[in-house]
Amino acid sequence: MGKYYIFQDQKRCIGCYACELHCKTKNNAPEGAKLCRIVPTGPQVVKGVPRMHFVFMPCFHCEKPWCVYACPTGAMIKRSKDGIVYVKEDLCIGCKNCITACPWGVPQWNSEKGKVMKCDYCMDRIDQGLQPACVTGCTTGALKFISPSEASQVKREKFAKDISPLKK
Amino acid sequence: MGSKRVYSICAMCTGRCPIVVDVEDNEVEHIWGNPYLLGGYNLCPRGAAGKTLLNDSERPKTPLIRDGERGSGKWRSVSWDEALDYVADNLKKVIDNYGAKSVVLSDRGGAITEFEKAFIAAIGSPNYFNHHATCSNSIHNAHLSVAGLARNGVTYDYKNAKYLVSFGRNLLESLVTGEAKNVIDMIENGGKLVQVDVRWNYTAAKADRFFMINPGTDYALALALIHVIIRDSLYDVDFVQRWTVGFDELSNFVKPYTPEFAEKETGISAADIVKLAHDVGNAKPSVIFHLGWMTAWYSNDFYLRRAICSLNALLGTYEAKGGLIINKGPGSLGKPLKSLLSQIPKSNEPRFDGCGTKYPHLSGQWGLAQELASVLLTDEPYPVRAYIAFRHDPLASLPDPDYIRSAYKKLDLLVSIDINFSETGWFSDVILPEDTYLERTDHVIARNGSKPGYILRQAAVQRRFDTRPRSWIFKELANRLGVGQYFPYNNIEELIAWQLDGTGYSLEDFNEKGYIDLVDKPIMWDRVDGLKFKTPSGKIEFISKKLEDVGVPSFIPYEKPIELKPGRFRLVTSKCALHTQGRTTSNNKLLNEYVSENHIYIHEDRANELGIKEGDLLEVENEGEKQHIKSKLTKYIHPDVAFMLHGFGDDVPLRTRSYGRGASDIRLQKGLAKVAIGGNCPYTECTVSIKKIK
Ligand code: SF4
Ligand code: SF4
Ligand code: SF4
Numbered sequence: 128m129g130k131y132y133i134f135q136d137q138k139r140c141i142g143c144y145a146c147e148l149h150c151k152t153k154n155n156a157p158e159g160a161k162l163c164r165i166v167p168t169g170p171q172v173v174k175g176v177p178r179m180h181f182v183f184m185p186c187f188h189c190e191k192p193w194c195v196y197a198c199p200t201g202a203m204i205k206r207s208k209d210g211i212v213y214v215k216e217d218l219c220i221g222c223k224n225c226i227t228a229c230p231w232g233v234p235q236w237n238s239e240k241g242k243v244m245k246c247d248y249c250m251d252r253i254d255q256g257l258q259p260a261c262v263t264g265c266t267t268g269a270l271k272f273i274s275p276s277e278a279s280q281v282k283r284e285k286f287a288k289d290i291s292p293l294k295k
Numbered sequence: 296m297g298s299k300r301v302y303s304i305c306a307m308c309t310g311r312c313p314i315v316v317d318v319e320d321n322e323v324e325h326i327w328g329n330p331y332l333l334g335g336y337n338l339c340p341r342g343a344a345g346k347t348l349l350n351d352s353e354r355p356k357t358p359l360i361r362d363g364e365r366g367s368g369k370w371r372s373v374s375w376d377e378a379l380d381y382v383a384d385n386l387k388k389v390i391d392n393y394g395a396k397s398v399v400l401s402d403r404g405g406a407i408t409e410f411e412k413a414f415i416a417a418i419g420s421p422n423y424f425n426h427h428a429t430c431s432n433s434i435h436n437a438h439l440s441v442a443g444l445a446r447n448g449v450t451y452d453y454k455n456a457k458y459l460v461s462f463g464r465n466l467l468e469s470l471v472t473g474e475a476k477n478v479i480d481m482i483e484n485g486g487k488l489v490q491v492d493v494r495w496n497y498t499a500a501k502a503d504r505f506f507m508i509n510p511g512t513d514y515a516l517a518l519a520l521i522h523v524i525i526r527d528s529l530y531d532v533d534f535v536q537r538w539t540v541g542f543d544e545l546s547n548f549v550k551p552y553t554p555e556f557a558e559k560e561t562g563i564s565a566a567d568i569v570k571l572a573h574d575v576g577n578a579k580p581s582v583i584f585h586l587g588w589m590t591a592w593y594s595n596d597f598y599l600r601r602a603i604c605s606l607n608a609l610l611g612t613y614e615a616k617g618g619l620i621i622n623k624g625p626g627s628l629g630k631p632l633k634s635l636l637s638q639i640p641k642s643n644e645p646r647f648d649g650c651g652t653k654y655p656h657l658s659g660q661w662g663l664a665q666e667l668a669s670v671l672l673t674d675e676p677y678p679v680r681a682y683i684a685f686r687h688d689p690l691a692s693l694p695d696p697d698y699i700r701s702a703y704k705k706l707d708l709l710v711s712i713d714i715n716f717s718e719t720g721w722f723s724d725v726i727l728p729e730d731t732y733l734e735r736t737d738h739v740i741a742r743n744g745s746k747p748g749y750i751l752r753q754a755a756v757q758r759r760f761d762t763r764p765r766s767w768i769f770k771e772l773a774n775r776l777g778v779g780q781y782f783p784y785n786n787i788e789e790l791i792a793w794q795l796d797g798t799g800y801s802l803e804d805f806n807e808k809g810y811i812d813l814v815d816k817p818i819m820w821d822r823v824d825g826l827k828f829k830t831p832s833g834k835i836e837f838i839s840k841k842l843e844d845v846g847v848p849s850f851i852p853y854e855k856p857i858e859l860k861p862g863r864f865r866l867v868t869s870k871c872a873l874h875t876q877g878r879t880t881s882n883n884k885l886l887n888e889y890v891s892e893n894h895i896y897i898h899e900d901r902a903n904e905l906g907i908k909e910g911d912l913l914e915v916e917n918e919g920e921k922q923h924i925k926s927k928l929t930k931y932i933h934p935d936v937a938f939m940l941h942g943f944g945d946d947v948p949l950r951t952r953s954y955g956r957g958a959s960d961i962r963l964q965k966g967l968a969k970v971a972i973g974g975n976c977p978y979t980e981c982t983v984s985i986k987k988i989k
Contacts, residue, residue, distance in 0.1 A: 139479045141467045142497055143872035144889060148343040151885060153325055158888050170500060170931060177931050179500040263336045264327060264343055266472055266872075267479040 129190055129210035131248055132275040133262060134282070135183040139269035142167050142181040149264030153249060160235040162186070162246040163261055183270065185261065186233045186246035188212045194245075197228030202243075206250070213247035216240070248272075302329055302809020304752040306732035307341040307348070308875040309405050310471030313809055314342060316733065316755035323349055323733060323756060328472055331808040339472045340873055344885040348731055349759060353882060353950055354715055355728035356760035365704065366722045368948060375763065375771075382725055383775035385708040386418070389681040390776075395419035396644045400683040401426065401664055406740040407752065410769040410782075411685045413635040417778040421642040422679070424662025429692045433973025434590040436657055437600035440839045441608070443829030446586060448622050450744045453477035453486070455617035457578035460489045460571070461585045462513050462603060467498040469588065469870035486617075487578075489571060491516065491563075493867055494896065494938050495931030504571075510865045510935055511593055511856025511979070512561045517602035518853060519557030520572050522549040524609050527569075529576025531611030538826060539608055541838025541849065548850045560855070579610040581617025589869075590973075593980060597973030598851050608835040614820050621826065622743035623818050630798045630813055632739055632749065635790075639781050647679050650974075655845040657974045664689055665968040665976050668702035681708040685765070686729070688717035688878050691942070694964035694976050697920075712768060715878050721947045728762040730754075735764035736787045739794050742810060745817035749800070750810040751791070766790060847972070863982045864897065864937035866917075868960045874942055881942055882950040892925070892957035893940040897985065899928040907987050915958060917983045918965040924958035937983060 142165055150156070150163050163185040170177035188205075192212045195203045202218035203225050205211070214225075214234070219242040225234040226243065234245040249259040257263070262270040273281065298319045305312045305326070313329035315336070323346045327336035348354075358378030363369030373381075389397055400415040402408055404425035415423045427435060435446040442448075453459065454477050466478050482488060482501060490502040491513065499505040508516060524530050525546050535542055554565035561568075575582045584606040590596050612618030625631055645652050648666040650659035653676075657663070667689075670679055682703070690696045690703075700722055703709055711720030712727040720726045729735070737752040770782035784790035791802050804811050820826050830836045838849045859865060873890045874880040881887065895913060907913065907926050915922045915937070924939065932938060944959025964981040971977045 138483060141470070141475060141479065141501065141872070143340055143468075143470065143475070145338065145340040145343060145872075147889075148340040148885060149325075149338070152343055152346045158884070170495065176502060176505045177495050177500060179497060260325070264338050266337050266339045266470070267476045268335055268337055269479075 129188050130274060131188070131209065131211070131253075132273055132278045133183065133185055133259065134271040134273055134278045136269045136271070136285075137180060139267045140165075140181045140183070141267055141269075142179060143266050145264055145266040146183065146261035146270060149260040150246070153260035154244065156235065156244065157237060157239040160237055160244060162235055162244065184231065184233075185248075186212060187231070188248065193228040193230060194225035194234055197224040199224060209253075211248050211250055211253075212245070213250055214243055214245055216242055216244075219243050298324070301753055301755040302805065303755060304732070304750060305338070305342045305345060306752070307345045307879050308471070309403060310339075310474075311405065312338065312342055312472045313750060314338060315809065318755050321756050329809050332810065333473050333476065337472055337476055339470060339475070341875060341880050341886060342472060344880070344883050345733065347884045348714075348879075349733050349756065351884065353952070355713070355720070355726050356762070358728065358761070359726040361724045365709070365724070366700070368721065370726070375761070378725055378727060379771050379775060382708070382710055382727070383772060385724075386681055386776060389707055390418065393678050393680050394644075396422060396642065396647065396677065397679050398422065398681040398683070399424065399647055399667065399679055400685060401662070401687045401689065402685045403687045404430075404661065407737045409635050409738050410765045411683075413639060413781055414769040414773055415683075416636060416639040416642065417773055417781040418776055419642055421644050421659070422647045422662075424648060424664055426664060426687050426689070426692060427661040428664040428970075428974060429591055429976055429978075430589045431587070432591065432661055432663075433596035433971065433975040434587045434600045435661060436973050437597050438586060438604055439658060440656070440836070440842055441601055441604040441830075442613070442835050444621065449586075449613070449619040450622055451477075451583050451585070452617050452620050453481045453583065454484065455581060456481050456486045456583045457581040457617055458487050458489065458575045459583045459585065460575065461491065461498065462517070462587060462599070463492045463592075464585045464587050465492075465496055465498045465869050466585070467501055468496055468872050469875060470872055487574070493865075493933045493936045495929075496869070506563045506567065507931075507933055509560065509562045510867070510933055514595055514599040514602060515552065515557045515560040515853050516563060516568065517599060517606065518549050518552035519554050519568050520606060521545065521602060521609065522552045523554060523569055523572035524576055524606070525549065527573065527576070529572060529579070530609040531579055534580070534611030534613075534822070535609060537823065538613070538828070539835040539837060540832050541836060544849070545605065545837040552853065560853070575610060580612050580615035582610050582612050583607075583618060584610075584612070591975035591978050593856070594971040594977045595851065595854065596971060596975055596977070600973065601849075604835075605837055608837070611822075613835070614822055614826055620745050621820065623745065623747045624741050624743045625747045625749065625798070625813055626741075628747060628813050632741055632794045632798070633796055634794075635781060645676060647676065649676070652676070654970065654974070656842055656847045661974070663970055663974055665693055665970060668699045668968060671702040671705045680706060681710075682706050683710045683712065684717070684719045684723070685712040686714070688713070688715075688719045690718035690722060691878055692961065694961050694967035694978060694981070696961055699968060712765070714762070715882075716947045716949050717878055718946055727768055728760065729768065730758050730762045730764045734758040734762070736766075737764070738766065738787075739791055745819065746812055746814055747818070748810055748812040749795075751805045753805065857980060859935055859982060863984050864901075865935050865979060866960060866963055866981045866983050867936050867938045867979055868941040869938070870942070871940055874940065878942070881945060881953040884952060887952040890940070891952065893943040894927040895924045895958070895985070896927045896929050896932055896938040898932050898934040898936075899930055901934050902926065902928045905985065905987065907985070912988045913985050914988050915963060915983045915985050917963045917981060920962050920965055922958035922963055923988065937985060
């Protein structure tokens with residue numbers, strides 16, 4: 128079962144790409160491979176000021192991961208204890224079926240190794256009790272590593288504060 | 296070797312963020328922010344990409360001596376002994392023929408500048424200068440004249456600020472990690488950001504209000520704000536009475552600058568200006584009028600910046616919660632660091648750049664980098680024949696590098712000491728390659744702020760190539776010139792012990808957190824009795840006798856910006872989060888993957904008139920200089936403005952990733968290597984024409 132979720136606080140995100148850079152350095156992702164992405168959208172004028180929305184796209188670690196079903200060798204694995212979907216590199220034959228299967232294009236091509244690599248929530252860090260690199264290194268602390276239910280709670284509270292007539 | 300954590304200081308830009316480096320078997324695993332100082336492991340993208348710099352082979356790997364014409368790119372790899380002997384012998388010749396003052400040295404500025412300053416002083420030259428003519432000279436000199444404080448003599452208390460007004464300081468893109476984080480905290484805490492700029496950017500996108508101002512009219516806005524704040528009695532009466540001189544003169548001076556006047560100039564409505572004045576007036580003193588960072592814009596910057604300093608003073612923001620906190624150093628606690636420089640007799644010779652003479656109001660502390668070319672060409676006030684550019688790349692930062700380069704031809708010796716192949720290095724006689732910040736330990740520096748202390752850059756890994764640290768390079772040069780006694784150490788550990796002598800601390804004390812705090816709680820001076828402004832009066836000086844005594848007025852009337860000829864654009868530049876100092880970041884493998892070239896942004900209506908579409912290749916021209924660059928169209932830029940990122944158009948072929956990519960802004964800035972009243976170059980006075988390449 129998926130235990131984790133990366134919550135992105137739009138109010139804090141400044142679209143600086145630090146998450147991507149921390150991810151790339153942590154995972155030694157070669158040129159072209161980006162395990163997470165910030166996709167800037169906008170600008171669009173809201174209350175007189177053009178605003179940006181920066182969409183953070185790591186792997187969603189799906190409950191029914193298309194990539195896992197598509198993988199012919201069993202290299203793409205969903206870890207049962209916490210739902211992390213990861214590639215077991217030595218089993219990957221570089222067929223790219225997972226890239227085709229994932230509706231969001233999340234698995235990345237490692238051109239140096241001829242294999243697929245993907246966001247694994249920085250599994251090795253999690254197993255040491257740490258948080259993913261992108262979350263840890265984010266310039267403004269816009270990313271939070273929490274459980275999906277916490278995420279909905281955080282989001283609801285933020286929204287409530289935003290629409291409250293008593294906000295400061 | 297196993298794994299270890301090393302606390303240090305980033306050098307990917309001049310933000311100098313505190314970092315912690317995870318090292319595994321002499322390889323950098325990861326670079327994070329120092330959590331003790333940044334409240335988390337947060338670190339900007341450039342800081343994270345520092346890992347790639349270390350093993351990059353596209354940097355000088357051994358000392359190099361030129362083996363062809365200057366700039367020909369022909370180099371002979373030599374030993375350190377040969378390179379240092381070569382530099383020392385040629386310096387001796389210059390000193391024998393023209394005197395020590397004919398040797399000049401510059402750096403990129405900042406806090407870790409003791410070795411080079413000591414070296415140039417030790418050989419008897421007064422001629423240290425730095426990069427700030429192309430950056431913050433105008434705000435530095437303005438702040439000194441108003442408050443007796445350096446540009447960075449205050450720390451902004453963003454987290455507690457209720458209003459932050461930024462005149463074009465792109466805080467969330469040209470960013471420093473801690474500052475960006477604190478500004479976001481401020482916004483989350485309900486503080487309001489007001490961004491004034493000639494183009495919308497990501498900082499504006501986060502602002503409560505964004506004012507697109509007519510280019511070159513910021514001074515009119517600042518004066519009108521002062522006008523309303525005084526007229527409507529919105530200022531901090533107690534603070535103004537206690538801590539300022541010249542309030543009446545200021546009040547009289549701003550009388551004509553009504554909001555209606557400013558509306559016509561700036562394009563910002565009078566009602567908006569009045570509202571902003573009232574908003575900050577009501578929020579005082581928890582208000583920050585950001586002094587600026589790169590403020591080399593126009594010829595009148597000095598007065599714009601004096602006005603911004605005055606706004607802070609009127610609202611009593613100095614030493615107020617949520618305002619500008621005056622920095623305190625370890626010296627104020629009786630624990631100064633020992634300094635190499637203070638052991639060396641000061642030269643009595645006049646400076647080459649006219650600071651203190653031709654420009655009596657300008658401090659020679661930072662000097663005037665843009666003056667070197669004309670001094671070389673005229674031999675006035677005296678000949679300069681040797682120049683050491685240390686981690687400074689004037690040919691990549693001063694306006695009109697072709698002109699500067701032609702003047703540098705007159706040098707008998709041009710030395711570049713850098714981790715990079717800089718443009719200046721490429722044109723020099725000798726390149727002395729420095730260890731990167733991950734490979735070297737520097738001298739201890741004071742952490743000035745509300746909690747003074749010390750901080751240290753420490754080597755995280757062993758060096759990759761035949762490079763050396765600055766502590767060694769300058770000592771070796773000093774030895775060869777017979778002034779080695781001013782470098783009384785055999786290694787950096789000895790120097791650090793000497794620096795810390797008498798403080799009760801030692802090198803080991805940096806191990807735990809990477810820095811040393813001298814106090815537990817922030818020191819806040821008493822706003823009634825305790826403030827220290829290092830002006831002659833000890834107060835904020837709206838009227839500066841010191842300036843007026845040398846014929847520089849305290850106020851100048853607003854003047855309209857130089858008229859824009861039909862069909863032309865004002866060229867404006869800035870940075871993005873992935874690149875600041877272009878020469879550290881533009882050829883960085885990781886950062887280059889993200890932004891490898893710049894684009895020119897113009898208003899879509901202007902583009903329409905010119906038949907330009909998104910992505911078209913354009914020719915941008917000024918005074919015969921032509922640059923090619925692709926277009927981006929936007930609604931959110933002033934129609935008179937063309938914007939590009941600074942730091943592109945690399946000319947050094949060995950930097951294969953950035954070589955020839957994008958356009959060079961500085962090449963278009965013809966004739967602007969001149970000294971404005973604030974000591975800055977007036978970059979933004981460059982105008983260009985733009986056409987589509989058929
Ligand atoms: S790679 Fe795509 S399909 Fe697979 S878990 Fe991630 S988001 Fe789901
Ligand atoms: S969790 Fe790790 S692998 Fe996934 S996007 Fe973040 S840094 Fe990259
Ligand atoms: S802002 Fe970024 S590049 Fe600059 S010193 Fe800080 S971490 Fe390094």
